Amino acid sequence: MTARTTRRSAAVSRSLGIGAVAVAGALLLTACGDQTENAGGDGGKTKASDAPLFDKLPKKIQDAGVIKVGSDIAYPPVEFKDGGKTVGIDPDIAAAMGKQLGVEFQFNNGVFDGLITSLRSKRNDIVMSAMSDTKDRQEGVDSGTGKKVGEGVDFVDYFTAGVSIYTEKGNPKKIEDWNDLCGKKMVVQRGTVSHDLAKAQSKECEKDDKGKITVEAFDNDVEAQTRLRGGGAVAGSSDFPVAAYAVKTSGGGKDFELVGEQVEAGPYGIAVSKDNTELRDAIKAALEAIIENGEYDKILKKWGVEDGAVTEVKINGGS
Known part of the structure; x- marks a missing residue:
């Protein structure tokens, strides 16, 4: 900084009013199911392959049927646990993108400052955790010391706060x-x-x-x-x-x-390893699709955060 x-x-x-954000509290009483469940249902690979953006995914993800998501699931209303289920803005957006891609977004809990490391170790495919898209993170620089600590990540920007x-x-x-x-x-x-x-x-x-x-x-x-x-x-x-x-x-x-x-x-970004451009571009396409079909706006309205909406999906738009 x-x-x-x-x-x-x-x-x-x-x-964006506090009262609007508070609608999330009431919604918890009627929250439907764990948003990390397979958006493709029980139809298997045949049904998944019918999803409009399935072919954009890397073969490894297609075969697995799962995108593993690193997330600090203790950040309401963005992502948090309700009765053992993962709910919030991010899981809802991920579930909507999953319908476009024909795969499940599986949220895996972790400590926030270790999430990017989980990409390098291949424990997760992406990070979706209210993570600000910054130049330091893009370039793998420790913001406190200014020293290079990794290869950095690419971000698909999906919200502003x-x-x-x-x-x-x-x-x-x-x-x-x-x-x-x-x-x-x-x-x-x-x-x-x-x-x-x-x-x-x-x-x-x-x-x-x-x-x-x-x-x-x-x-x-x-x-x-x-x-x-x-x-x-x-x-x-x-x-x-x-x-x-x-x-x-x-x-x-x-x-x-x-x-x-x-x-x-500034923007929140979905973090993807720099060497995984195919997955990055598939995520971008899925986000653009749910913005186009109105699902994105419905999700933000549900949680009372409409003013954070993006209208254009950028890669590495943070500064």
Whole structure:
């Protein structure tokens, strides 16, 4: 991340309301089945091969009938467990794409900052986990050190979101923006854009002699929220849909509140190994197909996140 002024210039005010995101809570009561079930049903390879985009898939995926998805399934409403089933924005989009491709998207839970590694080790074929498409990830660069740590990945961009700050209900420390976190403690999920922003802001705070930010990073966002709820920090940060969902649902809406504006608005991407361009292009085609047939818009409306919709599917559109 860059200097504070760059971050402020990226700030956006979005019209996506917290109440709209909260519709997800009610939907949990009527959520249908595990979205990772085979979209092709029990028809086997013959039925799968009738899917409109089946022929675009690599032969290995066609034969397996499965695309293995690395995901940190603890990030409501994007992906999370409900009664043992994987539900959320990402699983719904994946299931819709599965109908176009004739294969199952099988979500495999993992720690967020190890998901790209799971592509290199071939444990997963793609990563779909509210992962921001950034140049560093495209190029395999550690955003904290600036050092090359891998070959990087390609992204198929499918959603847009910014980063938000949330505090204890009532905002007792009067946090209004990132500058107000100087000299204080905050919680984030490890390896996320929020984590990068917190570390970058802490350096700015030290330059201004305001005291660094003590950043406590957790394996998942739910753990970070628990820490904040228990009084272990003054604020947390996560992607806007996730922060808004937590504000509306945690403690029946009595635990947290959103403060300030979103910053760093940018695309979520489906990550694919750079040497797997055939799969990348098949995913892109499937996403374009569900945008065209209206399924994509229906899914975003279901979860109350229509303002995050993309109209053009880009590869490596992040900066």
